[in-house]
Amino acid sequence: MSMHLRSALMLGAAMAAMPALSLAAPMTTGAEPTVDSVIVTAAPNPEDPAVVSAARKRLSETPGAVSVISAESYANRFALALDDVLRDAPGVYAQRKWGGDIRISIRGSGIGNANHNRGLLLAQDGVPLNEADGYGDSQIADPLLARYTEVYRGGNALRFGGALLGGAVNMVTPTGKNAGFENRVRIDGGSFGYLRQNLAVARHFGDWDVYAAATNQRSQGWRSQSQQNIQFGALNIGRSFGEDREIRLIINGSSIKQEIPGALTRAQFDADPRQVAAGNYANDQGRDQRGVRTSLRTTWRLSDSTVFEGAVYGVWKDLDHPIFQVIDQESRNWGAFGRLDWDGRLGGLRADGYAGAWLRTGDLDSNFYVNVKGARGAPTSRSLQNADAIDLFAEGRLFVADRLAVVGGATWGSAKRDYRSFAVPGQPATFNLEASKEYDWLAPRIGLLWENEGGEQVFGNLTRSVEPPNFSSMSPTNVGFAPVEAQKAWTAEIGTRGRRGPLTWDLTFYRAWLDGELLQYTQGQNGVPASTFNADETVHQGIEAALDWQATSRIRLRQTWTWSDFRFKGDVQYGDNRLPIVPEHFYRAELRYQDPRGWFLAPSVEWSASEQWVDFKNTTKAPSYAILNLGAGWAVNDKVAIFMDARNLTDEDYVSNVQAQITAAAASAAYWPGDGRSVFGGVTVSF
Numbered sequence: 001m002s003m004h005l006r007s008a009l010m011l012g013a014a015m016a017a018m019p020a021l022s023l024a025a026p027m028t029t030g031a032e033p034t035v036d037s038v039i040v041t042a043a044p045n046p047e048d049p050a051v052v053s054a055a056r057k058r059l060s061e062t063p064g065a066v067s068v069i070s071a072e073s074y075a076n077r078f079a080l081a082l083d084d085v086l087r088d089a090p091g092v093y094a095q096r097k098w099g100g101d102i103r104i105s106i107r108g109s110g111i112g113n114a115n116h117n118r119g120l121l122l123a124q125d126g127v128p129l130n131e132a133d134g135y136g137d138s139q140i141a142d143p144l145l146a147r148y149t150e151v152y153r154g155g156n157a158l159r160f161g162g163a164l165l166g167g168a169v170n171m172v173t174p175t176g177k178n179a180g181f182e183n184r185v186r187i188d189g190g191s192f193g194y195l196r197q198n199l200a201v202a203r204h205f206g207d208w209d210v211y212a213a214a215t216n217q218r219s220q221g222w223r224s225q226s227q228q229n230i231q232f233g234a235l236n237i238g239r240s241f242g243e244d245r246e247i248r249l250i251i252n253g254s255s256i257k258q259e260i261p262g263a264l265t266r267a268q269f270d271a272d273p274r275q276v277a278a279g280n281y282a283n284d285q286g287r288d289q290r291g292v293r294t295s296l297r298t299t300w301r302l303s304d305s306t307v308f309e310g311a312v313y314g315v316w317k318d319l320d321h322p323i324f325q326v327i328d329q330e331s332r333n334w335g336a337f338g339r340l341d342w343d344g345r346l347g348g349l350r351a352d353g354y355a356g357a358w359l360r361t362g363d364l365d366s367n368f369y370v371n372v373k374g375a376r377g378a379p380t381s382r383s384l385q386n387a388d389a390i391d392l393f394a395e396g397r398l399f400v401a402d403r404l405a406v407v408g409g410a411t412w413g414s415a416k417r418d419y420r421s422f423a424v425p426g427q428p429a430t431f432n433l434e435a436s437k438e439y440d441w442l443a444p445r446i447g448l449l450w451e452n453e454g455g456e457q458v459f460g461n462l463t464r465s466v467e468p469p470n471f472s473s474m475s476p477t478n479v480g481f482a483p484v485e486a487q488k489a490w491t492a493e494i495g496t497r498g499r500r501g502p503l504t505w506d507l508t509f510y511r512a513w514l515d516g517e518l519l520q521y522t523q524g525q526n527g528v529p530a531s532t533f534n535a536d537e538t539v540h541q542g543i544e545a546a547l548d549w550q551a552t553s554r555i556r557l558r559q560t561w562t563w564s565d566f567r568f569k570g571d572v573q574y575g576d577n578r579l580p581i582v583p584e585h586f587y588r589a590e591l592r593y594q595d596p597r598g599w600f601l602a603p604s605v606e607w608s609a610s611e612q613w614v615d616f617k618n619t620t621k622a623p624s625y626a627i628l629n630l631g632a633g634w635a636v637n638d639k640v641a642i643f644m645d646a647r648n649l650t651d652e653d654y655v656s657n658v659q660a661q662i663t664a665a666a667a668s669a670a671y672w673p674g675d676g677r678s679v680f681g682g683v684t685v686s687f
Helices: 003-010 052-058 154-160 266-271 278-282
Strands: 066-070 090-100 101-106 120-124 148-153 165-172 182-188 194-205 208-219 228-241 245-261 286-301 306-322 325-348 349-372 375-401 406-420 433-449 456-467 487-501 504-516 518-520 532-534 537-550 553-568 585-594 599-609 625-635 641-647 656-657 671-673 678-686
Touching: 052 148, 090 553, 090 656, 120 154, 148 375, 154 165, 154 349, 154 375, 154 433, 154 456, 154 487, 266 671, 286 375, 306 349, 349 406
Parallel strands: 120 165
Antiparallel strands: 066 148, 090 101, 148 165, 182 194, 182 678, 194 208, 208 228, 228 245, 245 286, 286 306, 306 325, 325 349, 349 375, 375 406, 406 433, 433 456, 456 487, 487 504, 504 537, 518 532, 537 553, 553 585, 585 599, 599 625, 625 641, 641 678, 656 671
16 A cells, blocks of 8 residues: 555545435335336436435536435345346436346447446445446345445546546435334245345434345256345444534445356357356356445535535455456455535536545455366466555636526546565466556546526536556566557536426436546457457447336326437557447336326337447447337335336347457357246235
8 A cells, every 4th residue: 555545545535526315304105106217307206206306416416417316216126136127217328238247338448348347436425436447346236235326427527536438436425314114024026036125124213224135046047057046234323413424334245156157159049048158167157256345424504505414434345256267356345435525606606526645555365276177276466456546636617697507527546556466386487577557637528507487407518537457457467567548538528308298208418538448348359369458449429318208197108218329439450449338329218107096017128229440340230129028016005115127028139248359250159148938926915
């Protein structure tokens, strides 16, 4: 750990960055109608739970694309992982490969990665699910342990301190004040041997409140070699010292055991999409990990105009991962973040803003072994990986007119990567090496935000993003790090959001000019030695659209459409070819009938309307598809609710995900099959 970072961490939360929880009055439960829209508008909907309305209002101050997803939006349907949470958020590509392994990309972030998350901050209560170098997984996020989820697309995540192309997704743990119940039991299950139990309690007494919950889930999976055995837990204890003054301890834990069925060749997919990749079965490939995340955080009003939010946190994770080799890793990450929010006047004009810092460090012990049918064989490598990073940031709004605000901000960041490998018996002595690299950057941001009296908004901004490569992208070799540099981009966006009569909308157009985009392909193809490279110039542009239509008091149509145009720009090898992975057009719609007697019926469609490119040379595509689903439920009374969720009603064989290739040869295992027809159901009892 560097000296300046160690000193900063000793200061605790006094100088650090990311938002803490917004507190509000408890919500009510029962058969009353709830609005589960993810669209942010400046005017809170009176039917929203108070804590979610407060979050929507806070995010509506952002001059760019943001969303809020309440727990109510998926309370009465199957929600196994983050793809189920994020499905109605415009502009978010979240598709399952298997089990809880989800590819999540916003505006093309990390699309070249074969596995894991990159270019997007995933967090819970501001505590990163990513490692300190930005590498991360989504499996450790339990949808049932979130009160609501914030989505900041692109540079609109500046309040988190980073400057990533994709932005941030932050899940917020319930408190004893806002959970909406004192006791809750949920049991759901269905196809493929799926069974889950969730128990949660929430209490509020005097100045103290506590929320505690646990989830246990098992599944055999649609494909062979897909079994899962997962447990999650959360504890949130708070002590209030008056309005906007509290201290809170939050602990999250997870134990995840998953088998990996593997991607298929196109011929294998066409013959039998349920089959397992031969190598995955022979080597019993899987992913077992345990982890604990702990944060001590505070919200403290310093004056009528200034509030401080900050925390210190620590994360421990142990990974046993038999794949092409057995990967045995243990990591420890620590950090401190804090932010000062100010609201007042500047030069006689209304103004507000925030400033803060985020400091983090992490170390990872990594050991590789020969995979002997899932067990450890002879050691092949041993290394230590250490990452340090600092982000200082600020943003302010100045209302130059009653309804028009000028927005400006910037983040300064610095990141360091230290790598050391050790000699292993039987391996080349050149594997004993040390390497180190540092990155720093300044990422400015400017924008405009206009809002009328009805809360309808028009916004625009221009933001710089910078992403230093993580250890996986840097691929240490016997001569040091691979020659990859930080990915940089300028992103411009314009948009509008609001509610008028029965319509609620969110529409954003963006264009990002990238320099040195980090793209990853299957190692060893065409004699290319590295798995990650910097492209010259690429362009990501698209439209993120959501439209809710409350046709009658009982009928609502929800729609989201994302247009994604990601391509090279005059590349010497690939010309203006499109980038693989994300389909050009992706559409979702749900038509919901809500009966006043408490039951509902909700048919829906997921339509990947464009074929997906599989390779950079644009020779092969995965087919487009349309999946029909049907949801139904009944609020029996104010304590008991039941639901049914039927998916892929036509039992269509479809490719839900692909892995990028240079040229997609016939033998390329690049296709992840989507699940076949399935039916799930559940019951929730709150009391």
